[in-house]
Amino acid sequence: MNKIPVSETVSYLISRIGKAHRNRANELLSSLNLHAGQELLLQQIYQQQGITLNELTCGMCVSAVTVTRTVERLEKNGFLKKERCSFDQRAVRVYLTEKGVSAVETVEQKMWEVLERETVDNLSTEERMLLKRLLMQVLSNLS
């Protein structure tokens, strides 16, 4: 039973792909003045205007600190507005501005569609379905 070298493991492939995928996402987002990670945050707010930072933290698998600071930058750049919750003065609620709404809708075509097309290029329909199924298992394993 020979050990396979690290460079031929699924883990190594995932770490390489993760990096390449994120790099490409950043390239596609740069024309919108966004960075990878910010688009997911905006997406969440789009689906639920007035969502609290705490809810964003839970939904994004990211630390509360990261949410606070990313929200701060997105507000500075005019994508959203913060507002203290009137019921619970601890909580902060966030709302997309028009610029924010428009950004989310553009990201869909300018990033996700392009990225998906490039990612699954040269794979048949069956292979794509299969890959999706296998990746869902992997995600479940790592969560």
Place this chain on the structure above:
Amino acid sequence: MNKIPVSETVSYLISRIGKAHRNRANELLSSLNLHAGQELLLQQIYQQQGITLNELTCGMCVSAVTVTRTVERLEKNGFLKKERCSFDQRAVRVYLTEKGVSAVETVEQKMWEVLERETVDNLSTEERMLLKRLLMQVLSNLS
């Protein structure tokens, strides 16, 4: 022809898996006082003592700046030593210390093996081979 929601694309799965995978790698590396990214750099030097920063940059798909700074931190923590190249005074060559060599050998068991086992858990041998093949195509698509 319905559009599938972003959350069901291969791209979305990859970004989620990439994050989870990196998080888990960081957990496993923390006992060695290393962070994800550093282990790849040490690995490269292990395979070629005296490698230059420029060669490291090429081999790791990372910017030269990142290599410079990561090397600086790894030197500060005693994992490696820098030395100006005698032939080409522009270049800097790096060598693992004993601590560095030992770290690379430990990372193999403490991180890669554990991570791989967890990642491909619940997949048959055939599924693992298939997944590897599909991921190699994806990596090639994104490179």
Place this chain on the structure above:
DNA sequence: CCCACTTGTTTAGCTGGCTAATTATTTTTA
């Protein structure tokens, strides 16, 4: 009613990663 605990957010300080611009050292070339 007040003190202790929990919860939501923020600050400080660290890491990986990036681009643009700078410095130093070859290498080319006019």
Place this chain on the structure above:
DNA sequence: TAAAAATAATTAGCCAGCTAAACAAGTGGG
């Protein structure tokens, strides 16, 4: 051979992500 171009590394400054610790506002129990 001297000036121009290419190459190797570094500095400054930005962004995502993290932990630990602080702070502020609700919630409960004695």
